[in-house]
Amino acid sequence: MLTEGPAAQFTDLKECLDDFQQRFNTNERVRKLVKNWDRQVMVEATDTGAIYTMYVEDAEMRRIEEGRSEGDDEYLVHLQATNETLMEIFSGNYNPSTALLDGMLSVFSNERDKVKLEACAMVIWGL
């Protein structure tokens, strides 16, 4: 559990992702952005080994499941960072593009999907 910053309100990564899911689904702009963008976003904490997959379908984040994505690799976006960095990112405390430039986050996906994520982060957090 983090002791400082906005992410400190969450006890673990899952709780942080649940909060993010709610923000995602209640943000009209995000929903416009992810129209026709059905993806599995797999979040992997490199230090704790925790893995969650967020399923985006029909302009909504339908569910978050523990474990690796079961879907087609073509629709997979894979994010890797430490648990703390992921919590900072998903609580809106750390711009993912900055995290990428800082070498704190790895994203395995096609370029278009990276931009889509950046755009989502921008509209959710007003970054």
Add this chain to the structure above:
Amino acid sequence: MPNALNLDGIALTTEQGQWRRAAEQVARDVLAPHAADVDRYGEFPHEGITAVREAKLLGLMVPESLGGPGGSIVTGMLVTEALAKGCASTAMCYAMHQSTVPLICSLVDDDQAERFVDPILSGEWLGAFAMSEPGSGNRIWHMDSHAVEEDGGFLIDSFKSFATSSGHADFYLVPVRANADVGPTDLSLFVIDGKDEHIEPKGVWDGMGLRGNSSRPVHFNGCRVPREHRLGEPTAGFSFMMAYALPIYLVGLSACYLGIAQAAFDAAVAHVKGRIHSDTGRSLATVETVQRYVGEMKVRIDQARAAVLRVAQMSDNATVLFDEFRESELLDEIVRENPDDPYFVELAALKVMAAETAVAVSHMAIQVCGGVAYRRGHVTERCYRDARAGSLMAPSDDTLKVIMGNQLLGTPQPWA
């Protein structure tokens, strides 16, 4: 010194290298030989523009989706800098044309693509971007003139205080308020055919520098513009200009000023090597003060080039993001909410530094060349006069610094 290690530091793609070489060839073979006359007589650079058309540079930034080569902002910057080394007037006409292209391409429908983009691509159409108005001057986010809707189209009565290529452009991209009742940033964008007889360029352009680029006022005096000549939604102009014109406009201007600085530097280096004093029998190149100036000019140019390249790359990334917002129909609201996003502030800082660099370098170039450089017609004095436009072109450097200061300090912007 030969460039033995060849550590240029910029890894260009094959296409970027080809475009840059094409522009360098045009600059060397056509622009540079005409530059002195263009400047002396204040003549529009017809030969230069013809060479630019023939080299297909006008369509460089037309995206692949519209049948173009899909040149990036980095490529546009390389080309503009190369042209500016030959003739700054031609390069500025090119830069203003280029500022219209991504904007037009981002908004056209299929029919408009055929009508407006194809002739740009073929090199037939050189554009002018007529933004500045007498009322708001350098504060180009504010327009006073407006369109009037009438049967089948619009009536445009708009006086623009400056427009590069005025009277010579094949088309004008003209932002005006969508109608009389909307605010100054609710802009419609019109493509007006250069042959429209209601376009009235005013007077003769007799500038201190950039003397060939015909930046005189132009009055769109009751132009009847068909509906199909309006791009996008009625009030999309402001946000699309911010996303698709401002980046290439400010990077393009900066590249132009960088090319001017480089041309002044090259001329100064050539001069000091060849100028031998009879009493010492040595060239100016052996004088330590001159060597120091040469070193200082290089530092300034290198700083500017690194900055232009960095912000050009940043702008290419930003374009991808803007495309994403455009396709999701979010661009207008997102840009309007973030007009002083740190990215736009980077663009502002770039133009300021490139303009200041060009003035500082050409000033030093004159200094090391001495009295001969004070004579009309010397390359360095021409560069100095050309460079001086940099800080005035909109938004003026002073305005940009105020905007940057406000953004960094969290204080209200002039448009708020």
